[in-house]
Amino acid sequence: MTNNPLIEVNNLKKYFPVSNDTFLKAVDGISFSIKRGETLGLVGESGCGKSTVGRLITQLYDLTDGEIVYEGQNLHKLPTKEKEFEYRKKIQMIFQDPYSSLNPRMTVMEVISEGLVIHQPKLSKKEKEQEVRRLLELVGLNEKHMHRYPHEFSGGQRQRVGIARALAVKPEFIVADEPIAALDVSIQAQIVNILIELQKEQDLTYLFIAHDLSMVKYISDRIMVMYLGKIVEVADSEELYENPLHPYTEALLSAIPLPNPRLERAREQIILKGDVPSPIDLPSGCRFRTRCPKVMDVCAKVEPEFREIREGHYAACHLQNEGEISV
Numbered sequence: 442m443t444n445n446p447l448i449e450v451n452n453l454k455k456y457f458p459v460s461n462d463t464f465l466k467a468v469d470g471i472s473f474s475i476k477r478g479e480t481l482g483l484v485g486e487s488g489c490g491k492s493t494v495g496r497l498i499t500q501l502y503d504l505t506d507g508e509i510v511y512e513g514q515n516l517h518k519l520p521t522k523e524k525e526f527e528y529r530k531k532i533q534m535i536f537q538d539p540y541s542s543l544n545p546r547m548t549v550m551e552v553i554s555e556g557l558v559i560h561q562p563k564l565s566k567k568e569k570e571q572e573v574r575r576l577l578e579l580v581g582l583n584e585k586h587m588h589r590y591p592h593e594f595s596g597g598q599r600q601r602v603g604i605a606r607a608l609a610v611k612p613e614f615i616v617a618d619e620p621i622a623a624l625d626v627s628i629q630a631q632i633v634n635i636l637i638e639l640q641k642e643q644d645l646t647y648l649f650i651a652h653d654l655s656m657v658k659y660i661s662d663r664i665m666v667m668y669l670g671k672i673v674e675v676a677d678s679e680e681l682y683e684n685p686l687h688p689y690t691e692a693l694l695s696a697i698p699l700p701n702p703r704l705e706r707a708r709e710q711i712i713l714k715g716d717v718p719s720p721i722d723l724p725s726g727c728r729f730r731t732r733c734p735k736v737m738d739v740c741a742k743v744e745p746e747f748r749e750i751r752e753g754h755y756a757a758c759h760l761q762n763e764g765e766i767s768v
């Protein structure tokens with residue numbers, strides 16, 4: 442991993458119009474960077490805006506405000522179609538549901554070679570077959586799988602095909618949008634291990650999106666926690682699991698089942714009250730206050746600042762500012 446950021450996201454916003462004067466604020470002013478070779482985990486409940494972040498980075502969505510800078514180039518202000526094409530190739534996405542993201546009428550050979558055809562149109566039939574075979578081997582499949590259809594595979598195998606398809610264009614950066622959420626727990630570790638191996642072999646950088654903290658630790662160098670369109674905490678993986686600073690992160694961590702049955706019986710899960718508020722009608726002050734077990738008076742009045750509490754460990758919570766705020 443290098444110290445230079447491969448990608449920098451500055452004050453990113455994505456508002457979806459609901460009516461003339463109402464917006465759904467899916468992503469509401471977030472900033473972060475990812476170093477080359479790093480894996481950044483992005484975690485939050487469904488509807489928190491994390492998949493929207495992935496879709497903004499892969500340019501599937503236009504942004505409302507802010508910028509996404511990749512190797513010094515603003516992705517949403519690329520000067521030519523050629524440049525757009527070049528960056529689309531560098532940044533690929535692996536989707537949550539491998540079944541719905543694979544065309545059921547196409548064989549694995551056709552699915553994977555689709556990207557090859559677009560990005561390397563001069564490949565002969567034989568070269569294409571060789572390349573598809575190589576990609577299948579990279580993800581633990583083989584040439585016997587080449588001429589089969591998606592429905593002939595298990596969920597884990599389909600996700601392997603999805604990964605091979607993403608690799609076909611030789612990307613540098615992959616947004617993995619909940620790639621293991623639809624898989625059995627026994628298969629999840631296999632897919633995570635494949636992604637870790639590929640990262641080493643292919644020098645890849647990942648944004649790994651997940652809805653809970655159970656598997657993210659194994660793949661992520663740093664983890665970023667999102668709630669209702671905002672980042673509430675970021676830290677190195679180990680640090681986040683050992684010393685969470687935000688009550689929302691504490692609740693997510695308490696939900697992870699423990700493998701030791703004795704510890705699992707003693708585990709005290711923090712059950713959050715109520716539902717996630719609507720991103721159309723956000724709470725005042727801290728957005729987490731309607732569900733926070735540690736809420737204080739100040740939380741409804743002042744939005745907590747997202748700031749560095751310890752070296753490399755950032756959080757947005759008034760508990761970290763005690764004694765500094767008076768309202």
Ligand code: SF4
Pocket residue numbers: 687688689727728729730731733734735736737740745757758759760
């Ligand atoms: Fe809870 Fe207040 Fe911290 Fe928000 S700012 S997480 S409501 S204690």
